[in-house]
Amino acid sequence: MSKYRYLCFLFVSMLVPTLAFGAGETVHWMTPHYTFNRTTVIAGARYFAAHCMACHSVSSLRYEYLTADLGMSKSEVMKDIMLPSGAAFKGTIDSPMPSDMAAKWLGKPPPDLSHMDRYLGSKFIYTYLLSFYWDPARPSGWNNYVFPMVAMPNILAPWGGTVGPKGQVIYPGKLSPAEYHKNVADVVAFLRYASDPSYFKRMALGPYVIGILLLFTILAYLLKTAYWLDLKKKGRHVDSRVKRS
Amino acid sequence: MTTVTDAEHDHKNITRRRFLTAATSAVGVVVGGMAVVPLIESMEPTAAALAASSTTVDLSPIEPGMQVTVPWQKKPVIIINRTPEMLASLKETMDKGILKDPLCKVPQQPPYCTNMYRSRIPEWYVGIRICNHLCCIPHYRPKKGSVAPWWLGGFHCPCHGSMYDLSCRVIQGSPAPHNMAVPEYEISTEKMSTTITHMYPKAHLC
Amino acid sequence: MSRFSVWVNQRLPLDETVKEHLTEYFAPKNFNILYYAGSLLLLMIVMQLISGFFLMAHYDPTSQGAFASVQGIMYDTNWGWLIRYMHVDGVSLIFILLYAHMFRGLLYGSHRTPRELVWIIGYVIYLLMMAEAFVGYVLPFGNLSYWAGEVITSIIHAVPIVGPSLTTLARGGPGVGTATLQRFLALHVVLFFLIILAAIVMHIVALHKVGSNNPDGIEIKKHKGADGKPLDGIPFHPYYTVKDLFGVGVFLTIFVTIIFYAPTMHGIFMERTTFLAANPMVSLPDVTPPWYLSPYYAMLRAVPNKYYGITIMITSVLLPFLLPWLDRNPVRSSRYRPVYKTMLIVAGISFITLAWVGEQPPLPKFFLIERVATALYLGFYILLPIISTIEPTRPVPERVTG
Ligand code: HEM
Numbered sequence: 001m002s003k004y005r006y007l008c009f010l011f012v013s014m015l016v017p018t019l020a021f022g023a024g025e026t027v028h029w030m031t032p033h034y035t036f037n038r039t040t041v042i043a044g045a046r047y048f049a050a051h052c053m054a055c056h057s058v059s060s061l062r063y064e065y066l067t068a069d070l071g072m073s074k075s076e077v078m079k080d081i082m083l084p085s086g087a088a089f090k091g092t093i094d095s096p097m098p099s100d101m102a103a104k105w106l107g108k109p110p111p112d113l114s115h116m117d118r119y120l121g122s123k124f125i126y127t128y129l130l131s132f133y134w135d136p137a138r139p140s141g142w143n144n145y146v147f148p149m150v151a152m153p154n155i156l157a158p159w160g161g162t163v164g165p166k167g168q169v170i171y172p173g174k175l176s177p178a179e180y181h182k183n184v185a186d187v188v189a190f191l192r193y194a195s196d197p198s199y200f201k202r203m204a205l206g207p208y209v210i211g212i213l214l215l216f217t218i219l220a221y222l223l224k225t226a227y228w229l230d231l232k233k234k235g236r237h238v239d240s241r242v243k244r245s
Numbered sequence: 246m247t248t249v250t251d252a253e254h255d256h257k258n259i260t261r262r263r264f265l266t267a268a269t270s271a272v273g274v275v276v277g278g279m280a281v282v283p284l285i286e287s288m289e290p291t292a293a294a295l296a297a298s299s300t301t302v303d304l305s306p307i308e309p310g311m312q313v314t315v316p317w318q319k320k321p322v323i324i325i326n327r328t329p330e331m332l333a334s335l336k337e338t339m340d341k342g343i344l345k346d347p348l349c350k351v352p353q354q355p356p357y358c359t360n361m362y363r364s365r366i367p368e369w370y371v372g373i374r375i376c377n378h379l380c381c382i383p384h385y386r387p388k389k390g391s392v393a394p395w396w397l398g399g400f401h402c403p404c405h406g407s408m409y410d411l412s413c414r415v416i417q418g419s420p421a422p423h424n425m426a427v428p429e430y431e432i433s434t435e436k437m438s439t440t441i442t443h444m445y446p447k448a449h450l451c
Numbered sequence: 452m453s454r455f456s457v458w459v460n461q462r463l464p465l466d467e468t469v470k471e472h473l474t475e476y477f478a479p480k481n482f483n484i485l486y487y488a489g490s491l492l493l494l495m496i497v498m499q500l501i502s503g504f505f506l507m508a509h510y511d512p513t514s515q516g517a518f519a520s521v522q523g524i525m526y527d528t529n530w531g532w533l534i535r536y537m538h539v540d541g542v543s544l545i546f547i548l549l550y551a552h553m554f555r556g557l558l559y560g561s562h563r564t565p566r567e568l569v570w571i572i573g574y575v576i577y578l579l580m581m582a583e584a585f586v587g588y589v590l591p592f593g594n595l596s597y598w599a600g601e602v603i604t605s606i607i608h609a610v611p612i613v614g615p616s617l618t619t620l621a622r623g624g625p626g627v628g629t630a631t632l633q634r635f636l637a638l639h640v641v642l643f644f645l646i647i648l649a650a651i652v653m654h655i656v657a658l659h660k661v662g663s664n665n666p667d668g669i670e671i672k673k674h675k676g677a678d679g680k681p682l683d684g685i686p687f688h689p690y691y692t693v694k695d696l697f698g699v700g701v702f703l704t705i706f707v708t709i710i711f712y713a714p715t716m717h718g719i720f721m722e723r724t725t726f727l728a729a730n731p732m733v734s735l736p737d738v739t740p741p742w743y744l745s746p747y748y749a750m751l752r753a754v755p756n757k758y759y760g761i762t763i764m765i766t767s768v769l770l771p772f773l774l775p776w777l778d779r780n781p782v783r784s785s786r787y788r789p790v791y792k793t794m795l796i797v798a799g800i801s802f803i804t805l806a807w808v809g810e811q812p813p814l815p816k817f818f819l820i821e822r823v824a825t826a827l828y829l830g831f832y833i834l835l836p837i838i839s840t841i842e843p844t845r846p847v848p849e850r851v852t853g
């Protein structure tokens with residue numbers, strides 16, 4: 001298989017989660033359990049910066065948005081999220097890994113994750129992150145139930161543990177499954193924010209905008225009834241004030 | 246009789262209509278205003294434009310007496326490494342009393358540049374090279390006597406003849422009202438670099 | 452009248468126009484909820500113009516920059532998300548209104564004589580809106596845009612003889628790229644949009660020439676008072692202006708709720724595949740048109756033959772033009788025509804079903820439903836000329852009811 005077709009195959013298999021069904025395996029889509037609020041998203045952002053940002057960008061986002069949208073302080077962002085690679089606070093959240101290098105190491109460049117949540121959905125990302133298994137036949141040693149022939153290694157194995165193709169535990173992780181699943185759910189929450197950055201603004205503003213429009217609607221309704229009273233009266237179907245020439 | 250109550254009722258109803266018309270219009274105006282604000286704000290520079298808005302210039306190749314003009318936010322910014330004679334000429338123009346605003350009282354520069362050098366470090370002048378009159382780019386004329394016999398060095402605008410000294414302070418008799426604008430910048434002689442960050446908001450470009 | 456307004460009115464027929472179209476335009480007093488759609492469509496066209504203007508201030512029509520510039524609107528522009536959601540969700544709401552508006556016309560026989568031209572101009576607007584929506588859809592250059600552009604421009608390929616050169620002309624090159632985006636942008640904001648505006652003006656002028664129909668489908672001009680005004684008519688202003696203002700309030704509240712709480716409407720108003728940049732190398736697993744066009748797409752798929760499929764699709768798009776003449780019953784409103792009403796509702800449900808299957812993956816399990824719905828929908832048009840001549844009708848009232 002030419003490298004090119006291989007890449008295409010990878011991409012397509014990612015686009016078509018149903019391919020996994022075709023392969024005769026049943027995927028149990030797992031729903032991440034998290035409350036979507038700023039705390040969860042900040043936890044996810046920290047986790048993402050520590051574990052994912054070495055390879056993946058979320059380049060539609062800027063560091064400064066983490067302060068404006070999530071309420072982190074500038075120093076927290078600089079300390080916990082920004083990479084020491086000379087990134088600017090107003091700049092986009094880019095991975096320091098040059099993509100040609102990444103292509104060499106991993107077989108394909110890690111995709112930008114800005115819109116992944118809206119594109120693939122939270123369930124897919126969550127299940128994908130929890131579906132790695134050890135497969136010595138693969139160059140990286142890793143394979144994935146929902147994304148066969150995955151190029152990404154299971155970088156979370158030290159925390160979540162390593163399982164074999166049949167789901168048997170090879171090494172247990174440093175974290176309990178509950179803690180680990182919570183961390184992964186936080187990352188999913190962060191990616192959801194990344195793909196829908198206006199979420200918190202909309203939630204904050206929505207009630208006021210709807211409120212004033214409702215007020216307008218009620219007033220307009222009363223105005224309408226005040227005028228239409230004319231029609232209720234017998235024999236008079238138009239407002240006496242409307243001049244008839 | 247019915248006509249009386251009808252008339253009374255009509256009268257009440259018309260007052261009610263007037264009130265409701267006013268109230269609905271008022272809320273309607275608020276709703277419209279609420280829509281207009283975001284629309285206008287959307288036309289402001291985007292975060293991407295703002296992130297790309299600062300420019301860093303390496304000062305090491307600029308020897309004393311030299312100048313470079315660099316683009317910053319689509320505007321020419323001049324950086325001059327002034328020699329001691331040039332700095333002395335700034336005092337001279339003041340003594341001659343030919344400047345419109347020798348003490349830089351008009352905030353055409355950030356507070357940290359409100360001095361006769363109009364700069365953070367006397368030698369290094371960093372300023373926007375745009376004539377305060379009608380936005381032309383003045384010629385740099387450092388040589389004494391080059392524009393007029395009394396000329397001590399400075400800028401001469403080709404459009405309507407505005408004259409400035411080597412701190413870009415405007416000379417009397419020029420059509421330009423104020424000194425040329427100085428943006429906000431940071432400068433370090435250790436790193437030999439300067440970063441122009443943003444426009445000084447009170448300064449009036451032209 | 453002040454001297455100034457006299458001066459103006461001697462030169463510009465302001466008062467006359469206001470009288471003709473508002474204060475002395477007599478509309479039947481029994482309009483129901485379906486009659487809000489017309490004025491709301493006017494509102495929405497203006498809203499699209501405004502939001503579109505501000506989007507265009509940031510849009511870059513190149514294959515390199517289009518996707519990034521649209522994401523820049525969503526992430527980097529002040530309130531850009533609000534403006535884009537207004538524009539995108541606005542399209543879906545316009546089509547909901549258009550379908551309600553057209554269905555209203557069929558329910559009450561508003562397309563029948565003397566309002567044939569109102570109907571035909573209206574239907575032309577609908578077709579133009581589809582074209583407008585399609586070119587707009589390609590502009591953000593997500594992967595869905597790209598493939599939609601490819602697929603639709605290749606349908607033109609099927610046109611006999613000139614097809615291939617027309618396709619190249621539409622794309623401005625061998626494939627969908629910068630040239631396509633630039634000409635689509637020009638069509639979207641200039642040509643199509645201006646024609647739509649002109650058609651809307653003609654639509655309303657034509658309507659006001661013959662007067663509005665009403666849910667009873669009877670002519671209010673038959674019963675005039677001593678002053679020569681229809682007894683069942685009321686001046687549009689102030690009665691319907693205040694009523695429509697209330698409609699605007701309700702509608703905007705719904706619109707804003709969608710924008711703030713469900714801007715993608717779970718992938719219906721904004722499909723998930725719009726969030727991936729255009730990629731000529733990767734076709735999409737789910738190339739389905741937006742919901743408002745999917746009924747026709749489903750009809751295309753229902754026929755297992757390329758040319759018959761395209762023929763059925765085009766026929767079903769064009770058939771509504773003939774409706775004023777296909778219907779032969781002297782009674783207009785379905786209120787007094789139970790059989791017609793049933794047929795219309797069946798056709799409506801088939802259309803919605805087709806919209807739904809059109810969004811499903813092209814799997815054999817949907818074929819039956821697709822074909823049945825297509826047959827029922829087209830059946831309406833085929834049976835109408837016969838049924839309308841023999842169907843029983845209820846007595847029609849002299850004066851409007853309710
Ligand atoms: C953007 C598109 C459109 C706009 C702005 C628009 C606007 C209007 C307005 C303001 C009215 C008068 C108010 C009312 O009766 O609701 C009207 C009436 C009408 N429209 Fe449209 N319209 C549009 C599209 C269409 C389409 C696509 C059709 C059908 C193919 C259509 C058919 C009619 C008919 C038959 C009437 C007369 C209704 C009656 O008198 O009962 N319109 N339109």
Ligand code: FES
Nearest residue numbers: 376378379402405
């Ligand atoms: S613009 Fe410089 S003198 Fe007029």
